[in-house]
Amino acid sequence: MKIAIVGATGNHGTALLRALHDTPEITGIVGIARRLPEEEPPYAGVEWHSIDIAGATPEEEAVAALSAAFAGADAVVHLAWLIQPNERRELLRRVNVEGTARVARAVAQAGVPHLLVASSVGAYSPDAARSGAAEPPLRDESWATGGVESSHYSVDKAAQEEVLDAFAAAHPDILLTRLRPGLTFQADAGSEIHGYFLGPLVPVRALRAGRPPILPVPKGIRLQAVHADDLARAYVAAILRKVGGAFNICADDVLGPQELADVIDHGRFVELSPALVRAGLLAAHKAGTVPADAGWLDMGLEVPLMDNSRAAAELGWRPTVSAADALSELLDGMIAGRGLPSPPLRPRDKDERLHPATGARTGHGAAAGGETVPEHYTKDLLELYLSDHLTGATAGVNRIEKMAADYIDTPMFAELSGVAAEIRSDRELLRTVIADLGLARKPYRQAVAWVGERVARLKSDGRVLERSPMTMLLEAELMRSAVNGKLGGWETLREHAEGLGLDPQVFEDLIDSSHRQLRTLEKVHAYARERALRDNRDTFWD
Incomplete structure (x- = not known):
């Protein structure tokens, strides 16, 4: 089978490349990104195309380039998503929502029989049962995908779902699979996630010397996560089984205040008013000290907790890494500035590929x-x-x-x-x-x-x-x-x-x-x- 991946160099794409390389049924991989990686594992052995799906390329030109790259593919996996810059809403919407429509159009034009798309838990509408519940109920894939109004990421993910609904109605002959993962962690995404959400002024490297004595968390926080390699296995299962529909992908455990404190500090936490935390995050974002805006907090507090049983039943998928272990691995990667030789995942500090760790000395x-x-x-x-x-x-x-x-x-x-x-x-x-x-x-x-x-x-x-x-x-x-x-x-x-x-x-x-x-x-x-x-x-x- 030949698989094409749009957005093959980021957190999800890198893990999927590893999984595809390890799958005997996969005989060819096409990688598509605006900025191409160094051809080192897992980026080696891939047919690379530099294509801008919507950022600065007219629609007809982008669709033509994508269609040519998709030629002969048995499935296309669309993972590309622009996280920053938050303040450029028109740009984000164009790349993320219009870009998805362009990819889907190119899939139909190239005659590809299967399209798989990275949706998100963020596409879901708010769940009122989250408020004040110690153990909120788990929701399946039938929960409404209206998004959280105050989160640009969530609003655009909901809009992406609408694009996919329209595509499914117009092209019933093309199998459409949507994966809706929780937060996706791996050590090699440490630098990327640090840069996207915390920024250089948040001193994660200080955690090498010791952990904080107590962790402040917003009251009601409950997060679901999945290891990137587990998510990649879900994509591969859907490709091989040729299964369509929507699937919640997350580890079985939920990260509440205690679980977060157990990973990040010494197990001690203090719950703060969400309004207070939101005000602080809003101020930090407007001051330019933290890249993430308050919408990310709103989404984390309002989206439903997902039931992942459909993935188990129809894909034969089960998580192998707990959410707590995935978070711990990510934290270690952030502290170390981990990354890989691709533009989104570049390590935080020295580029060891260009300048070996042995330094510039000759021995004198x-x-x-x-x-x-x-x-x-x-x-x-x-x-x-x-x-x-x-x-x-x-x-x-x-x-x-x-x-x-x-x-x-x-x-x-x-x-x-x-x-x-x-x-x-x-x-x-x-x-x-x-x-x-x-x-x-x-x-x-x-x-x-x-x-x-x-x-x-x-x-x-x-x-x-x-x-x-x-x-x-x-x-x-x-x-x-x-x-x-x-x-x-x-x-x-x-x-x-x-x-x-x-x-x-x-x-x-x-x-x-x-x-x-x-x-x-x-x-x-x-x-x-x-x-x-x-x-x-x-x-x-x-």
């Missing part, structure tokens, strides 16, 4: 027991030089990541996202070099750069309530200057690598990488300059 200097900085170098000058480059790298990372986020709805997103990942990785390598040489990083200078870059975002470009067509042009020019500056730093370190006991090849590779980044930024600049100075061209679409 401190690594061999001698002085960290050789005597013929002036330590203060070297420390100041590298610290200043680290300061510039910090500002560059912040700016390029903001650019990628701002232009997610343009054809340049994939290029900007790739450069952002490389520049962040380069900064981590520079930190490693500074540490290898026993030098101080002067963090106050990086803090000033962080603040300065954010103040620079407030600059006027002649537009207040909408994006200016000139902004991408100016930012591309600033980033080209920044990368050229970084290139000079790598060239200097290559010149002195032998004398400092560093590996010259590391810096040769970084110089090559910087030239690639400049070529990509030139492509972005060319796209922007064609559109920036005229009002008769749309900057954000082809």
